[in-house]
Amino acid sequence: MILFRCFPWDGGVGPTARGGALWFPRMLQGEGRHDAPERYGCLYVSEEPVSAVVEQLARFVGMELAALDLLRGSLPLALAGLRLAESATLVDLDEPLVLAEEELRPSLVATHERSRTQADAAALYERHEDAAGVRWWSTFESQWANVTLFDRAVDGLDVEDVRALELEDDVVGEAARFLGLAVAA
Numbered sequence: 001m002i003l004f005r006c007f008p009w010d011g012g013v014g015p016t017a018r019g020g021a022l023w024f025p026r027m028l029q030g031e032g033r034h035d036a037p038e039r040y041g042c043l044y045v046s047e048e049p050v051s052a053v054v055e056q057l058a059r060f061v062g063m064e065l066a067a068l069d070l071l072r073g074s075l076p077l078a079l080a081g082l083r084l085a086e087s088a089t090l091v092d093l094d095e096p097l098v099l100a101e102e103e104l105r106p107s108l109v110a111t112h113e114r115s116r117t118q119a120d121a122a123a124l125y126e127r128h129e130d131a132a133g134v135r136w137w138s139t140f141e142s143q144w145a146n147v148t149l150f151d152r153a154v155d156g157l158d159v160e161d162v163r164a165l166e167l168e169d170d171v172v173g174e175a176a177r178f179l180g181l182a183v184a185a
Helices: 049-060 096-102 114-127 151-156 170-179
Strands: 002-008 042-046 075-084 089-092 131-137 145-150 157-164
Touching (some): 002 049, 042 049, 049 145, 089 096, 096 114, 114 131, 131 151
Antiparallel strands (some): 002 042, 042 145
C-alpha cells in the first residue's frame, strides 16, 4: 500500500533522521488527533496525496496561498510516497464491524475533542499489538482515507519518493481549490 505524507523536509538527512520522510516526531507530539507521545510516536499519512496536502494547507483558508506558505521554518513542505508492507495490519475505523467490536461510534472517531481521540488511539495501540496503525476518514472529505502510523511500523515502511512542493504542482492546485484558496501568481 502506498501512503502519502506531507511534511517539512530536510533533503540533506536520511529517511529516519529529523526532517526525513520516516522520522516520527514523538517529542513534538501531544496535540494531534491520535498523539500519545508517552506510548508511541506517530506519522499522519493518507491514501490520497491531496488529503495529505489539504491537512497542511487548511490553516490558510481565507487567505491567498503564496510560495512562502509552502515552508515550515526554513524547510520546504514535501510530499512523500511511503510503501507500507503488505503484511502490515491497520485497525480500520471505517469498517462498521470494527467500530462495533471496539465499541466506538463514528461521531467519536471524527470528533475534534482531542482528549477523546487520543485516548481511543492509545487503547487501540495497546489492544492491537500487531497493528501498524489506525485507518480512518478525513474530517475534510470522508472519502479520503487517512492513516495514523505508530512508530512500531517503521521497519515495514520504505520511501518510494519525496519531492518538495511548489505552487505550480497539480496536487497543491487541487488542495487549494478544495480549500477555496486563491494561489498567488
